[in-house]
Amino acid sequence: MKKIRLITNVVVFCLVILVLSLALFLLPENTVSKAERRPLLTMETVKNNDVHIFDEIESYFLDQFPMRDSFRTLKAFAFMDIFRKNDNNDIYKQDGTVIKIEKELDEAQVQYTVDLMNKVVDKYFPDDKVYYSIVPDKHFYASKENGYPAMDYEKLFSMVAENLEGFEYIDITDKLALSDYYTTDSHWSQDKILGVAEHLILSMNPSAHVFDTQWEIKTLSPFYGVYYGQSALSLPPDDIKYLTNNVTEDMKMTVIDDMGKKHEYPVYVTEMFKNNDPYDVFAAGAQHLVIIENPNATNDEELVVFRDSFGSSIAPLLSCGYKKVTFVDLRYIVPDFIKQISGFGDDVDVLFLYSTGIINGGRVLKDFAMSPR
Amino acid sequence: MLFSSVTFLYAFLPLVLVLYFAAPKKLKNAVLLVASLFFYYFGERTYISIMLISSITDWIWSLLIEHYRAKGNEKITKWFLVGSLVVNLGLLGFFKYADFFITNINALFGTAIPLTNVHLPIGISFYTFQTLSYTIDVYRGRARVQKNLVSFATFVCLFPQLIAGPIVRYTDVAAELDERRHTLEGVSLGMRRFAMGLGKKVILANAMGELCKDLLAGTDPSVLMYWLYAVAFALQIYLDFSAYSDMAIGLGRIFGFNFPENFDYPFISKSITEFWRRWHMTLGTWFRDYIYFPLGGSRTTTLKWLRNILIVWFVTGFWHGAGWNFILWGLYFGVLLVVEKFFLSDILKKCGSVVQHIYVLFTTLISFVIFSVESMDKLPAFVGGLFGVGTSGLVDERTLYFADSYAILLLLCIVGSTPLPKMLWKKFSDTKVGSAVLTIAEPVSIALLIIFSTALLVDGSFNPFLYFRF
Numbered sequence: 001m002k003k004i005r006l007i008t009n010v011v012v013f014c015l016v017i018l019v020l021s022l023a024l025f026l027l028p029e030n031t032v033s034k035a036e037r038r039p040l041l042t043m044e045t046v047k048n049n050d051v052h053i054f055d056e057i058e059s060y061f062l063d064q065f066p067m068r069d070s071f072r073t074l075k076a077f078a079f080m081d082i083f084r085k086n087d088n089n090d091i092y093k094q095d096g097t098v099i100k101i102e103k104e105l106d107e108a109q110v111q112y113t114v115d116l117m118n119k120v121v122d123k124y125f126p127d128d129k130v131y132y133s134i135v136p137d138k139h140f141y142a143s144k145e146n147g148y149p150a151m152d153y154e155k156l157f158s159m160v161a162e163n164l165e166g167f168e169y170i171d172i173t174d175k176l177a178l179s180d181y182y183t184t185d186s187h188w189s190q191d192k193i194l195g196v197a198e199h200l201i202l203s204m205n206p207s208a209h210v211f212d213t214q215w216e217i218k219t220l221s222p223f224y225g226v227y228y229g230q231s232a233l234s235l236p237p238d239d240i241k242y243l244t245n246n247v248t249e250d251m252k253m254t255v256i257d258d259m260g261k262k263h264e265y266p267v268y269v270t271e272m273f274k275n276n277d278p279y280d281v282f283a284a285g286a287q288h289l290v291i292i293e294n295p296n297a298t299n300d301e302e303l304v305v306f307r308d309s310f311g312s313s314i315a316p317l318l319s320c321g322y323k324k325v326t327f328v329d330l331r332y333i334v335p336d337f338i339k340q341i342s343g344f345g346d347d348v349d350v351l352f353l354y355s356t357g358i359i360n361g362g363r364v365l366k367d368f369a370m371s372p373r
Numbered sequence: 374m375l376f377s378s379v380t381f382l383y384a385f386l387p388l389v390l391v392l393y394f395a396a397p398k399k400l401k402n403a404v405l406l407v408a409s410l411f412f413y414y415f416g417e418r419t420y421i422s423i424m425l426i427s428s429i430t431d432w433i434w435s436l437l438i439e440h441y442r443a444k445g446n447e448k449i450t451k452w453f454l455v456g457s458l459v460v461n462l463g464l465l466g467f468f469k470y471a472d473f474f475i476t477n478i479n480a481l482f483g484t485a486i487p488l489t490n491v492h493l494p495i496g497i498s499f500y501t502f503q504t505l506s507y508t509i510d511v512y513r514g515r516a517r518v519q520k521n522l523v524s525f526a527t528f529v530c531l532f533p534q535l536i537a538g539p540i541v542r543y544t545d546v547a548a549e550l551d552e553r554r555h556t557l558e559g560v561s562l563g564m565r566r567f568a569m570g571l572g573k574k575v576i577l578a579n580a581m582g583e584l585c586k587d588l589l590a591g592t593d594p595s596v597l598m599y600w601l602y603a604v605a606f607a608l609q610i611y612l613d614f615s616a617y618s619d620m621a622i623g624l625g626r627i628f629g630f631n632f633p634e635n636f637d638y639p640f641i642s643k644s645i646t647e648f649w650r651r652w653h654m655t656l657g658t659w660f661r662d663y664i665y666f667p668l669g670g671s672r673t674t675t676l677k678w679l680r681n682i683l684i685v686w687f688v689t690g691f692w693h694g695a696g697w698n699f700i701l702w703g704l705y706f707g708v709l710l711v712v713e714k715f716f717l718s719d720i721l722k723k724c725g726s727v728v729q730h731i732y733v734l735f736t737t738l739i740s741f742v743i744f745s746v747e748s749m750d751k752l753p754a755f756v757g758g759l760f761g762v763g764t765s766g767l768v769d770e771r772t773l774y775f776a777d778s779y780a781i782l783l784l785l786c787i788v789g790s791t792p793l794p795k796m797l798w799k800k801f802s803d804t805k806v807g808s809a810v811l812t813i814a815e816p817v818s819i820a821l822l823i824i825f826s827t828a829l830l831v832d833g834s835f836n837p838f839l840y841f842r843f
Contacts (some may be wrong), residue, residue, distance in 0.1 A: 005812045006561035012816035013564040014390075016823050021383040054415050057640065061379040062831055071828040078825065083580075085787075086778035089832070140380060149591075215452045 018095040023066035034349050035069050035229035037276040054296075072232035082197070086148070091231040094146060097183040098227040098235060099138040105151040106360050107159065113362030114163040117352050120306065121166065125350045131204055132352040133170040134160065135310045137186065140356060141178040156356060167352070170196060170203045172196050182238045185225020186357070190313040191217055197314055202322035203351045208321040209298045215243040220273045220281065240281055242268050247296045248316045256289040256341060267292060267316040282312035288333035289342045291326050292319040299323060302348045306330060308358040321350075330365040331358075374415040376567075376620045377574050379830055382823075385412065393721050394555075402527045402550065405628065409532040413495070416536070420494035423464055428529040430563060432522055435511040452511060457508035458574050458739045461501040468494055473695035496536030499690060502659060504529055507543040509663060516544050519650050524550045533624035533713060539635040540655040546630055553629035563626030566821055570619025572822035574614050575829045577789055580782045581609035585745075593765035596657040598772040599758035603738040605779075606745045608786040611639065614653070638739070638792050643729035644708045644718055646679035655694070693744070698752060702743045709736060770809045 004041045039065040047054045079085045090101045144149035180192035222237030272280035389408045434457040438450045510516035519525040584605040617637035625632040639651035668681040690703020801807035
């Protein structure tokens with residue numbers, strides 16, 4: 001019996017190592033991880049890195065490991081269901097939705113964000129009506145009642161309020177709930193934020209007529225959100241639901257690229273659903289300048305929105321209340337020449353709409369390359 | 374290259390196993406040497422030459438010692454030993470301690486001597502001790518000189534134990550370098566030991582590492598946070614280092630070597646004296662044989678014995694790192710050992726085993742807090758925190774969350790740090806039913822450990838071996 005066990009040990013050890021080893025070397029390379037929405041390291045990239053080739057090899061093998069997603073799911077399953085860890089890679093499940101733990105408040109980065117917002121207003125909008133609103137992340141709603149460690153959200157909100165000069169705050173925290181967000185993604189679902197959009201528009205422009213017409217909900221599926229890949233949990237996908245009516249269909253969306261070239265799209269770019277991030281359907285994804293013109297607007301007013309990715313899906317809804325809305329994403333453009341490039345007018349409403357995550361990690365926003373004053 | 378890396382597991386190891394077992398007996402050492410040099414070069418490209426200098430010079434010193442001893446010129450042999458000491462301790466001193474001394478001189482005298490900023494060559498603390506012990510043993514006549522450079526270089530560079538021990542002495546493997554047997558039992562038990570070490574490292578030690586990181590990221594630490602951190606860090610360092618030793622010993626057995634054991638469940642000790650007989654045993658015996666005994670050991674006056682103890686524990690601490698906290702850590706144990714010897718061990722014996730265990734756990738947890746701090750200025754906060762100094766209270770929500778989240782893993786780590794699982798396994802395997810069940814269960818466990826460890830590696834877990842920095 002003992003000899004059989006000794007032989008079986010050797011056979012099993014060698015089999016596991018050899019089979020996975022052969023699969024690693026013989027299976028064709030993958031270039032993209034759909035679950036993680038990122039390009040995978042290929043041998044071509046590794047070969048081009050002469051200096052750190054050995055460091056890259058481990059990353060290459062990890063990226064190209066056979067059944068990579070299944071292994072990651074196995075790990076997530078074992079840690080959460082067997083070892084009963086409350087989270088996997090800082091992501092946890094609550095009421096069927098996946099949430100990322102935001103543990104620490106980074107006061108220096110919050111201050112950076114606030115300073116930048118003040119500088120932008122000083123340069124471009126000293127005499128305009130300026131508003132700001134903060135989009136809470138999912139953890140904001142889930143952490144308190146479930147005992148998960150969380151950043152000091154109260155302090156984040158108060159730091160922003162105390163340090164902004166001349167901004168009017170529009171509170172949307174009570175207009176949202178955990179169920180208004182996708183279950184596998186960090187973002188809010190557009191069909192759940194009509195109330196938020198209406199509140200924002202009416203707070204800035206009380207005379208605006210919004211959402212007079214009926215909406216039609218259209219669906220794109222399956223949508224595997226950003227937390228689907230990060231958590232590696234086995235989860236059912238979401239649907240991307242987007243709202244259309246004759247007003248949104250008549251809107252003209254212009255995207256200005258890095259070279260200043262203009263590209264026109266409908267407000268929902270459904271062919272981008274095939275992108276690594278299907279959320280690109282909204283406002284054509286990560287773009288530094290997007291202008292939406294609404295020919296059916298009941299006024300001639302203009303809005304400039306400084307936004308992050310949450311702004312993409314609310315863009316068509318906000319545009320219902322204005323003739324023209326310019327969306328600026330400072331993660332991708334320095335603020336020095338935004339007025340010249342996008343051509344917004346002199347008398348505008350201004351809204352800074354940032355999520356807690358962006359405010360807390362403000363250094364992703366680009367500061368002026370030259371002194372703004 | 375880490376044992377717990379995909380590159381090692383699925384590229385290096387299978388290739389080396391195939392080449393090694395396919396090679397004729399005469400070439401096996403050469404295969405191991407080439408593989409070991411590649412293994413080292415993969416992680417340490419800049420200073421592979423330092424390891425080669427240490428190996429070649431000690432090989433030459435020892436040949437010279439034997440040559441002149443055979444000629445009857447015993448006197449000159451001492452200088453070859455001095456040569457070995459100068460080269461090895463010089464290399465170790467420069468690469469590991471130069472910046473520590475410069476920093477302290479600058480702080481003390483207000484000078485501005487520039488730092489060397491050289492990085493620590495991987496494994497230098499281990500291989501210099503191995504080559505040094507070889508020359509000392511040859512000088513003392515306790516080891517026969519190895520005339521074959523390939524065999525000697527294989528001993529020094531042998532990849533299973535090259536970068537984090539156990540500290541294998543030449544005499545431990547001298548016979549096996551020339552002639553070793555490859556048995557089914559050796560290979561099978563080696564593979565089992567390696568798989569267990571891999572699982573211990575990747576599943577348990579890394580989890581404790583993540584817990585430590587999570588706990589330290591908080592801003593309002595409580596007393597509970599400091600104690601949980603102390604427990605998690607002690608478990609991490611034990612599981613991490615003993616796992617590396619398990620993998621090294623396992624790989625050694627696969628290739629026909631029998632390396633010495635390095636850990637023997639230190640946390641079940643009833644005294645610090647016993648703890649150090651169970652913790653990093655190859656380092657403890659190295660210092661005992663090459664420093665403590667030559668100084669006179671305990672067979673001398675009380676004052677000289679005290680001096681010997683303090684020297685050995687100062688060196689033990691300093692070996693672990695070029696920092697005052699490591700020196701303090703070593704001396705802390707030195708003082709505890711002296712106190713135990715003078716009176717504490719008698720008192721403890723009267724108190725019963727529960728008190729003895731509590732005493733060992735309490736003192737070792739504090740020691741690992743000293744060990745873990747990045748700089749001395751953080752030490753008061755960490756040690757004080759254990760006793761409520763500068764804390765936000767006894768308990769905080771954040772720590773409770775992590776205690777709850779890691780509860781099962783913590784329990785597994787604690788149980789895994791005792792001989793209980795091994796005892797149960799053995800007891801079960803000694804029964805007829807157990808033996809039959811384990812014929813299936815043991816290989817299945819090996820497969821599961823490798824597959825699950827791989828899953829954690831692929832997920833990109835926290836993975837560095839702590840002892841690489843020593």
